[in-house]
Amino acid sequence: MSDNDGKKTLGVRGGPRSGNVKQSFSHGRTKNVVVETKRKRVVVPKQGAGSRSGGGSGPLGDPSRRPAGITDAEMERRLKAVQAAKAREADEAAQRAAEEKAREQERQRRRDEAEQKEREQREAEEKARAKAEEEDRRRREEEENAKRAAAQAAQPAPAADDAKPQRSPKATPPRGRAQPERDDRNRGRGRDDGGRRAGKLTLNQALTGGEGGRQKSLAAMKRKQERARQKAMGGAQQREKVVRDVQLPEAIQVGELANRMAERVADVVKSLMNMGMMVTQNQTVDADTAELIIEEFGHRVVRVSASDVEDVIHRVEDAEGDLKARPPVITIMGHVDHGKTSLLDAIRKTKVVAGEAGGITQHIGAYQVETDGGAVLTFLDTPGHAAFTSMRSRGAQVTDIVVLVVAADDSVMPQTIEAINHAKAANVPMIVAINKCDRPAADPDKVRAGLLQHEVIVEKMSGEVQDVEVSAVTGAGLDELLESIALQAEILELKANPDRAAEGAVIEAQLDVGRGPVATVLVQRGTLRQGDIFVVGEQWGKVRAMENDQGARVKDAGPSVPVEVLGLNGTPEAGDVLNVVATEAQAREIAEYRQQAAKDQRAAAGAATTLEQLMQKAKDDKEVSELPILVKADVQGSAEAIVQAMEKIGNDEVRVRVLHSGVGAITESDIGLAEASGAPVFGFNVRANAPARNAANQKGVEIRYYSVIYDLVDDVKQAASGLLSNEIRENFIGYAQIKDVFKVSNVGRVAGCLVTEGIARRSAGVRLLRDDVVIHEGTLKTLKRFKDEVSEVQSGQECGMAFENYEDVRAGDVIEIFERQEVTRTL
Structure with missing residues (x-):
């Protein structure tokens, strides 16, 4: 059979067939691929056709089995080619098997080498550990031998053998050389750790036997042996014990007791355990037990009371040369609605009374005023209502001069009498200001006559008390009143030492949500500076900031200067005394003692x-x-x-x-x-x-x-x-949050608000809340929605509000809208 190119090909019976061939690559990798073999058709010659080409036995000689047209030589050549191909395939298979066996042997050899190396490493580590343990054990034995030798050398010896102990360091040179090396290795350990190493032992440390080869000097070794010798002889060279005076309160912690004696806590705990008390350093013992411990350790006991913590507040009298003139503190007193605050307003040329509910003073105000003559005056404005008796009493305690305000058309009233009694009790001079002299019904002589009944004799009645007829509305007599105050202050010769720790009195205290506890303090002695640590009543703090009566920040405040102090840890009581101390620990200790004392006093008062x-x-x-x-x-x-x-x-x-x-x-x-x-x-x-x-x-x-x-x-x-009669009850109908404040011509300051709850009505009453504290109550001047005036605004809508006769509104304030209605009271 011939191909298209005329060459002879070997045909295989049947159609195409497939098979797997294994390919080998380097590093022992193999791959199986599928190959397809196409068999060609073989034409079998007819019988008799082979007689022309000769006979023979087998397929070559059998004409019936030979393909048609193929000679014997061609057939033999083809058979040899097939046999050669089979031989080559057998050789390749044997070569592949040999290569696979060689690769398997190489892998096994590598595994054996890795196991052998790991086994050798483990053996080396075990040997190093055993060597280190042996070295450690040998070192401990040598240290024990050295201690025994030192103890034997320290024992008293006959006079003839006095020189022998001097040769003891040279008698054991190997031990002396090994000791610095051990000390150097022990340098990284913690104190009193029993010879244990700090950290893990590395192979390098075990083989080298030290850390960097550093060694102590021979002098250090001699000093150590000398200390051991002195210790073995009973401590003859120890320092003399210091005997201390130990302050002992009613109860004290064990750790604090050891600290005051300068003794080890473990020794104190051991002594207490010997007395049958199983305690720790944080437990408290009574004074009698602590006294026994102090005497056992050889110290002296100084019994102190818990109240001695206040001894750090020294009331030292100032030298005459250190005193300097200070402004007078004037307290304005009188009956309610007699014009005290209005009189102060006229002096200050401000409007304080507008900020008080109903025009009634509810708090103590402290202000500084500078007169036309340059004199500085500090005024305290106290409420006049009977409920504020204690507040007026505190005002009289810190004041230098009392200005008694009496209305010319109302004469002497009950609270006027109380103010007179407070002034007399405080033993301060009094100036009578007869106010409202501009009114038609004014009768100053009636006031003077009424004061006579209470032993207040004015100058016009041949007495010593100055009296001035004034009018807060017209301003008449104000200059004369200030001259009287300045004259009285000059007579008193008021002085204080500004160069000392500050001392003052709390005029008023409140809790401000934005600023924390705030106290209005009137400095009486010294100078209060920013950063001072102070104790006031049962509270303590550090002056974080100070503001004067105008709201401006100041760094310091001298005598007779009222300031608002920020930085307290709690709200003090009005009337508490402020003292500056050295440290926070002292301030905290004094405050805690006062709190405990007040608690005990309240408990004793409430218990039957x-x-x-x-x-x-x-x-x-x-x-x-x-x-x-x-x-x-x-x-x-x-x-x-x-x-x-x-x-x-x-x-x-x-x-x-x-x-x-x-x-x-x-x-x-x-x-x-x-x-x-x-x-x-x-x-x-x-x-x-x-x-x-x-x-x-x-x-x-x-x-x-x-x-x-x-x-x-x-x-x-x-x-x-x-x-319970019918009451006028307030019904809250809405709340609004101020988002921003705008300046509008012909209207003033307008608050841009968002109604958060309920409804806002033009006819309703409103209150301005700042940090949940009422700062103004009144009515609305305008209520606008965009540019239109509206009667009400629903919740969730924005609007503009302006207050009647009030413009101090800020972003973040809350407006409370309410209506009043008469209801039957049930309680």
Whole structure:
């Protein structure tokens, strides 16, 4: 059979067939591929055709099995080619098998080498560890031998052998050479660790036997042996023990006791354990036990009281040469609505009375005024209402001069008499200012005659008390009043030392949400500086910032200067004394002692100590009906005045009990206490925050808001008496948040607001809240939606509001919208 190119090809019976061939690559990789072999058709010659080409046995000689047209030579050539191909294939298979076996042997050899190397490494580590342990054991034995030798050398010896101990360091040179090496290896250890190494032992350290080969000098070795010798001889060369005076309070911690004696805590604990007390260094022991321990250690006991912590506040009298002139402190006193604040306004040329609810002074104000003559005066404006008796009393305690304001058309009134008594009790000079002389009904002589009944004799009645007829409205007599004050101050020769630690009195204190506890302090001695550490009453702090009466930041404040102090850890009581101390630890210790003392005093006052007292208390509780209330006010003085007024309400059958009084907004905890006690909550110039309002609505707790103390006292009186008439109740209809403030011509400052709750009405009353404290109450001048004047604005909408006669609005303030209605009171 011939191909297209005319060449002879070997045909295979059948069609195409496939098979797998294994390919070998380097690094022992193999791949199986599929190959296809195409068999060609073989034509078998007919019988008789082979007779022409010769015979023979087998296929070559059998003409019947030979292909047609193929000679014997061609057939033989083809058979040889097939045999050669088979031989080559067999050789290749044998070669591949040999290569695979060689690769397997190489892999096995590598595995054996890796196992052998790992085995050798483990053996080396074990040998190194055993060597290190042996070295450590040998070193310990040598150290023990050295200690025994030192102890034997330290024993007393005969006189003939005095020189022998001197040769002891040279008698063992190998040990002396090995010692610095051991000391160097032990240098990285912690103190008293029993010879254990700090950190892991590395192979390098075990083989080299040290850290960098550093060694101690021979002199260091000699010093160490000398110390060991002295210790073995009983410590003959020890330093003499220092005997100390140990201050011992009623109770002291074990660690603090050891610190004061300069002894080790472990020794003190051991001594206490020997006495049968199993204690730790953080436990407290009584003074008697601590005294025994102090005497056992050879120290002297100095018993001190807990109150001795206040000894750091030294009341040192200033030398005459250190005193310098200071401004006088003038307190304005008088009956309510006699014009005290208006008189001060006329002097200051400001409008303070506009900021007080109903034109009534609720707080103590401290201001500094400079006269036309250059004199600086410090004024304290105290409230005149009877509920503020204690506040006026504190004002008289810090003042130098009292200006008694009496209305010419009203004469002497009850609070005028109280002010006279306070001034006499404080032993301060008095100046009478007869106010409202511009009114037609004014009668100054009637005032002078009324003062005679209370032993106040003015100059026009041949007395010593100065009196000035003034008018806060027209300004008449103000210059004469200031001249009288300056004259009186000159007579007093007021002086103070500004170059000492500051000392002052708290005029007023409040909790400001944005600034924290704030105290109005009148500095009396020294200079209060920013950064000073102070203690005031039961609180302490560090002066973070100070503001004067104009609201400006100042760095220091000298004598007779009133400032607002920021940086307290709590709100002090009005009237507390401020003292500057050296450290925070002292201030904290004094404050904690005062807190504990006040707590013990309150507990002692509230506890019934005798059987008669217990029986009387049970009888009172059974027969007397109580009206429990909670009081929250904006400043400490107001809260104290309200509580004192509540204590005076009641009789043998009914009384008012103040469960809790505090400063700041009404919180959720106040509502919880009111619910548990069934008491209403009274807020004086403060408001409840949102969680507290929600809790009050859910629990049915009544919250009442007041801005004038008369209304609060009258309501409580009527509630306690059971005579509850119809009341004018405020119904809160909405709240608005001020987002921004704009200046509008012909209108003034307009607040851009978002109504957050309820509805805003033009006809309703409004209050301005800043940090939940009421700062203004009044009506709206305008209510605009875009550019149109509207009567009301719904929740979620923006609007513009302007207050009537008030423009101090700021972004972030809250506007409270309310309506008043008359309802039947049920309590």
